[in-house]
Amino acid sequence: MVLSAPRPRFLRSISCLGFWARQLQQQSSGSVYSSIHGFSQEEIKEKLQAFPGGSIDLLKQDSGIAVLTINNPHRMNAFSGTMMVDLEEKVTQLENWTDGKGVIVQGAAQTFCSGSDLNAVRAMSNSQDGMKMCMFMQNTLTRLLRLPLISVALVEGKALGGGAELTTACDFRLMASGSVIQFVHKHMGLVPGWGGAARLVGIVGSRNALKLLGGAIKVDSELGVHVGLVDGVLKVDQESERAETSLQHAESWLSQYTKGPAPVIKAVKKVVLSGRELPLSDALRTEKDIFGTVWGGPANLQALAEQIQTQVTLSEFL
Numbered sequence: 159m160v161l162s163a164p165r166p167r168f169l170r171s172i173s174c175l176g177f178w179a180r181q182l183q184q185q186s187s188g189s190v191y192s193s194i195h196g197f198s199q200e201e202i203k204e205k206l207q208a209f210p211g212g213s214i215d216l217l218k219q220d221s222g223i224a225v226l227t228i229n230n231p232h233r234m235n236a237f238s239g240t241m242m243v244d245l246e247e248k249v250t251q252l253e254n255w256t257d258g259k260g261v262i263v264q265g266a267a268q269t270f271c272s273g274s275d276l277n278a279v280r281a282m283s284n285s286q287d288g289m290k291m292c293m294f295m296q297n298t299l300t301r302l303l304r305l306p307l308i309s310v311a312l313v314e315g316k317a318l319g320g321g322a323e324l325t326t327a328c329d330f331r332l333m334a335s336g337s338v339i340q341f342v343h344k345h346m347g348l349v350p351g352w353g354g355a356a357r358l359v360g361i362v363g364s365r366n367a368l369k370l371l372g373g374a375i376k377v378d379s380e381l382g383v384h385v386g387l388v389d390g391v392l393k394v395d396q397e398s399e400r401a402e403t404s405l406q407h408a409e410s411w412l413s414q415y416t417k418g419p420a421p422v423i424k425a426v427k428k429v430v431l432s433g434r435e436l437p438l439s440d441a442l443r444t445e446k447d448i449f450g451t452v453w454g455g456p457a458n459l460q461a462l463a464e465q466i467q468t469q470v471t472l473s474e475f476l
């Protein structure tokens with residue numbers, strides 16, 4: 159079995175859609191590559207295990223917001239091979255998190271992520287292994303973006319190379335002032351390979367993407383907001399003892415969108431996801447199916463009862 163995680167309910171519920179929806183259905187867990195593309199997830203996992211270091215830490219909170227931390231501070235949170243494997247496992251856990259509503263992706267020790275661990279990249283520089291690592295990371299980051307959770311990349315410090323690509327695998331990006339996102343790939347004689355270019359075009363448009371990649375431009379929070387890459391800037395008051403940390407800021411920012419029961423928030427993400435990824439007719443049919451999962455559900459019935467209650471109280475008053 160190449161990909162063992164169960165398919166999200168969203169994909170299972172698509173029954174009569176067109177070409178693109180069927181494509182999505184075939185992709186177990188929302189992945190892009192599987193055995194039909196000659197790709198073996200297990201084979202590359204085994205190779206990646208030879209490059210240890212760091213960890214990916216997942217904290218699921220009662221609020222329904224999880225915190226995923228890229229943790230390899232001695233290498234500016236660069237991704238070792240085992241961290242790539244770890245990320246895939248943590249994404250599987252998030253796919254199966256029934257009570258989840260949101261996830262914040264952050265780096266440890268006030269920096270975000272400096273991309274691939276260059277030591278691993280050097281050791282895997284033959285093109286076949288490089289391609290397999292790229293397919294593995296595309297699968298994982300595509301699944302991250304397709305989670306039925308609202309996701310935010312919290313960028314403090316530097317997000318470089320693959321780290322910049324990781325930010326594009328979230329629904330939103332928040333930047334602490336003084337931070338930088340930079341697609342440094344051109345300086346390395348490369349282009350993004352973790353799906354970052356395709357996602358960047360979707361976020362900022364092709365002209366801005368060409369500028370950011372072609373110029374390997376350092377994007378600070380101001381430029382990030384200007385081009386539409388960044389959704390909010392966090393200014394942390396380090397003087398005040400009671401000041402919120404960037405993570406606390408990010409949690410309260412995200413909680414604006416995650417108030418309410420998990421099935422409803424998940425449904426919100428799913429209708430947006432289908433609108434983002436599917437042709438209109440297929441997206442409309444999918445939206446209808448997702449609507450069917452919340453129509454008459456507990457939150458819907460409660461909201462209706464409360465409205466009737468309010469109307470009765472009002473009419474008594476009048």
Ligand SMILES: CC[C@@H](C(=O)O)C(=O)SCCNC(=O)CCNC(=O)[C@H](O)C(C)(C)COP(=O)(O)OP(=O)(O)OC[C@H]1O[C@@H](n2cnc3c(N)ncnc32)[C@H](O)[C@@H]1OP(=O)(O)O
Pocket residue numbers: 232233234236272273274275276277279316318319320321323342343346348350351352
């Ligand atoms: C496949 C390509 C692409 C992709 O996957 O899409 C990539 O991601 S390739 C990697 C792209 N990233 C980079 O090129 C960043 C390289 N690093 C730097 O430019 C700098 O280290 C920094 C991130 C700007 C930080 O600079 P500074 O604050 O001056 O700290 P140091 O340079 O001293 O770094 C501390 C420490 O961390 C090690 N480090 C940093 N990044 C990486 C990395 N990507 N891989 C491995 N190690 C990394 C750095 O070597 C230092 O280690 P020591 O010398 O042992 O202290």
